[in-house]
Amino acid sequence: MTPHPLVDTPLTPTLLVGVDFGLPHFDNQLEELGLLAQTAGLSPVARVTCKRRAPDAALFVGSGKADEIKMLATQMGVQEILFDQSLSPAQQRNLERHLELPVNDRTLLILEIFGQRARSHEGKLQVELARLQYLSTRLVRRWSHLERQSGGIGMRGGPGESQIELDRRMIGDSIKRIKERLTKVKRQRQTQRRQRDRRDAFNISLVGYTNAGKSTLFNALVKARAYAADQLFATLDTTTRQLYLGELGCSVSLSDTVGFIRDLPHGLIDAFQATLQEAVDADLLLHVVDYSSPDHLEQIAQVQRVLAEIGAADIPQVLVFNKLDRVSDQAQPVSMADTFDLSGTPTPRVFISAQNAIGVPALRQLLVEKVQSMQPMHSPNTYFPSSHEADE
Structure with a gap:
């Protein structure tokens, strides 16, 4: 496996990974993923592609290819691994443990770009909603403090409620509030459209x-x-x-x-x-x-x-x-x-x-x-x- 230099900038060195499952739109050069990474402030320094019939349930690319990625990342001084496909929470967690590096996917990358670019109040609300919905499935990803238990007199959530349950409930409450605010924004847009329709x-x-x-x-x-x-x-x-x-x-x-x-x-x-x-x-x-x-x-x-x-x-x-x-x-x-x-x-x-x-x-x-x-x-x-x- 030979690394392919892409850019040389002082930003976060990132390794791009793409898996060809036989779909017609597969980007062999990972050009679009590289552009997305640069837009988000990352520096793609190498790329890896491989072919599979189906994703590996545990590591998405399989253990052998994961070992190759880990070796290349060490050689290139990579600080983050970026996949061109969406990873399940379990695959992301397993890859991070195996590679000992932060692992993210195309979905989170697009969310990060949207978060950086949103300017209007409505746009910021929409991005935050999508980000919270994405993170709500990944609370067990890599934060060890979420495994601690909290509870007892005066503690939120009652005795024995884990930190992860508290965080999940807080995210759920935030999602509910943002949806209510977006509903109000949608009504305002409908009013504007009705005004246009009236004329x-x-x-x-x-x-x-x-x-x-x-x-x-x-x-x-x-x-x-x-x-x-x-x-x-x-x-x-x-x-x-x-x-x-x-x-x-x-x-x-x-x-x-x-x-x-x-x-x-x-x-x-x-x-x-x-x-x-x-x-x-x-x-x-x-x-x-x-x-x-x-x-x-x-x-x-x-x-x-x-x-x-x-x-x-x-x-x-x-x-x-x-x-x-x-x-x-x-x-x-x-x-x-x-x-x-x-x-x-x-x-x-x-x-x-x-x-x-x-x-x-x-x-x-x-x-x-x-x-x-x-x-x-x-x-x-x-x-x-x-x-x-x-x-x-």
Whole structure:
């Protein structure tokens, strides 16, 4: 087994591990896991991949491969092991005992990134809920103080109640409080949506794989200043602005939502239901695709799976193949607008570079045509913004 150097930074040296179970989306180079690790502030110094028919019940990779990982980690001075798949609490605990190093999985890594990036009150609540739900199953992982008993007169929890039971109950109480607060936030969002519905606004949501360029396109369309960067999960909080379509003499509502990713933790999907509701309630989805990515077809499929999971699979879509400026001459499209077979449905597609504004006017024209064809229930002159409001 030969280590593969990835980066050389003073951050936490991390060893990446991926197991190929024969699934079509397996990342042999662990490139996405490496990007996620760097986004979270880790420094991947080596990677290990192996093939198995099924996960080992105790150590996920088996005892022999675990010994190899331990030897390599010692040679490379690794301080943390990171798996590209989700580990069960027992597998994580057994691996940490065997490797004598902290072991984490893809799920916790994504939760950590979301925790670092959440800015709004709602986003922070959603991340904290998902994190607590994840940790509630791992209280026996490596904290020895949880094995001590507490009890007696004046002690919380009654005689003989273990510290782990106290902690589990405290986490349960926190989860309940956060869910109540998120319910209130969801009601506020529903009120905002009803206000938009009362003025008969046409709602468009940007969706797509993380780092596909949604926020850059959002800024290009509505002249906003939403944070955009060439990194995974640059935007977590939903932002909504009015997009003025001069040909129709009215505005539509445009929302920028959180990006999707392969194996997005189910806890995050549940916790971000209030944010993802913007996509569920949309009249039209702009599905932004990183055309320069060699895995863009698989990323489209992953987004479609998440949309189906949140109940947005039947909403009409427009495919926006972005980052045209990063594509080789051989991969340049014959036509800047055509149709794409999306789950058996011919779907309008347009090629653009949001960064360089290439193809953006054609996208706006396509939106005008879609709104006209889909808006029998909406009056085209319902909402007339001022010129200043249209730009912002």
